[in-house]
Amino acid sequence: MGRYSVEDVEVRIWAVVVMVLSVILLGSVIAIIYGVLYVEHDMNQISPIDQAFLGILKDIMLLCIGAVGGVAGRKAVQGVAQAVKGGKDA
Secondary structure (H helix, E strand, O other), rough: OOOOOHHHHHHHHHHHHHHHHHHHHHHHHHHHHHHHHHHOOOOHHHOOOHHHHHHHHHHHHHHHHHHHHHHHHHHHHHHHHHHHHOOOOO
C-alpha cells in the first residue's frame, strides 16, 4: 500500500469530520422526536429540566448544521475555483 497524498489525507479527514457531525445531528433529532412523542409531559407546562435539555439539544444541532455547512461550503468553493481556473480534478 502506497503513501497517501496530501489531498487524499485531507479528503479522508473531512469525510470523518462530516460523518461524525452528521451522526451527532441525527442522534439529536432522534432524541428530540423521542422526547416529544413517547415521554409523558404535563399538558400545562414543560418542566425546567426539559427546557434545559431541549435548549442544549437545540444548541448542539445548530452547531452541527453550521459546521457541516461550513465544511461542505469550503470544499464546494475550492472545487468551483479549480474548475474556473481550469485546474485538474475539478
